[in-house]
Amino acid sequence: MKTTTDNPALYRTVFETTGAGTIIIEKDTTIAMANSAFAALVGMAKEQIEGKLPWTQVIADPRDRERMLRYHNARRHTPDAVPQAYEFKLVDTLGQKRDIWLRVNMIAGTDLSVASLFDITPLKKVERELRTSEAKLSGILEAFGGFTYTCDADMRLAFMNKRLRDMIGRDAIGEPCHRAIFNLPEPCPWCDRHQVFQGETVRREFQSPLDGRWYIAFSSPLLGIDDQVTDKQSVVIDIHERKQAELALKEKEAYLKKENLRLRATIKDRYRFGDIVGKSAAMQKVYEMILRAAAIDANVIIYGESGTGKELVARAIHTMSDRAEHPFVPVNCGAIPANLLESEFFGYEKGAFTGAHQKKRGLLDAADKGTLFLDELGEIKEEMQVKLLRVLEGGGFTPIGGLTVKKPDLRIIAATNQSLTQLIEKGSMREDFFYRIHIIPIQLPPLRERREDIALLVEHFLAKHSRDKEVPVLRGHELEALLNHGWPGNVRELENTLQRYISLQSLDLMGFTLRSGAQAADNPTNRFLNHQKPLRDALRAFEKAYIAGLLHRHQWNRTKVAAILGVERKTLYLKIKRLGIDGAEGK
Incomplete structure (x- = not known):
């Protein structure tokens, strides 16, 4: 067979000018001709190669050798069935290995093949280093606490780290980022894609619509070969705790500004605070707490x-708050029978039970955006506390017979003359309910502990109830009697006492009467004998005076008074209502 070695001048010039290592291979795998570039690759002289060296000897990996030999044989029978180009590792005479890209073709009309070898070792090294860098970067992205992703100009995801995939529960490559990550039909309101695709790096804080938590996103452009922005890369970190602290600080600053303005507005008249009257140090502390609340x-x-004015304080807080334009709904919890509490608080739908002829709006609904004042909080039973607690924790309520859950925006101001901690110890009040209510406590002093306010209160009530009449003037001994009285009914008792004084011109204090200009006192028996009423009226008057006296002696603790009288608490409530007993009766 005529080979290239028979006519070397025909190929030599071509071989030496190709720039690549080039060889011509015989059918038996012997290298018939090699150029200088190939000789340099294997570290041998051309004389040692041509006609002597089988090309399989320079293949480093046995698996490559087996594969390439299979291609060599098949190329001479079915050339279209084998690849023309592929990679393998070459080994030189010193045992050094190189990455080679090989291209092989048959020489037409012969059984010889010509192969060009390109040393891609440097390229492979860069590729391996790039993969190592990518692996390190990927490890960093997977290890840090946030999540990262990239998306193209159409906002479709091109990359997601594992944390993000775990968070949304799937690999969402190809999906719009706003829909896959945040479940939004349109691009996120905080999206910065326009700035990023113009080449800017953007830092932005936002609150996720999924979990309500605060995050910070760092978004930067990714450039293509032509230095044009091809993708947007975003790194997102949870900053909820830090943001909450920041918002709390801002809220505190705003509160201090508001409080300062309110203090300035009221400092000119600190002897009274709305309808509350008093200049004592104890009342000054109360005013400060009202401002803060x-x-x-x-x-x-x-x-x-x-009788200390708990509802007045509650109204003052409401009036000075941001809820002032909305309802103030007072509720006497002790006056509502236990079996009606739920319907009163939550309301009911028409037909919810026998007698529910029309829909009724509950107290919680009525106080929406305003303030709900719960007087005598300690009278609420435990089962009702559980239901109210759910409302306070944001779970809302459902009217009786209804299906829709309502979540009113309201503020609770509660009041009590009992020790709630003692109720907790006795098991009458739940601790979780107590801690939801007991956030800002305000303690009102009894009138006997702020006697310096009595003269101011007397002046205030006399002017208030005289209306268009001339304001009466108390004599010295009358004012002294007021100052020395114990006032178990507190300010309410003082106000009612002065109302009677205006109407009857007599000062009635705890079982004796001081008439205007007189020092004489009557005993309790004479008070009833002097009226000379029919027996039924006298019995009614005695019952009223007796119950009122017990209520005042025990500071209106209805449970205790009902036990002394030997009647049910509900019966006592009915008697108080029927007899018209208020905070100053029976004095």
């Missing part, structure tokens, strides 16, 4: 004996 939206609990 009005400046924020937390729940309030007001402690104080009956």
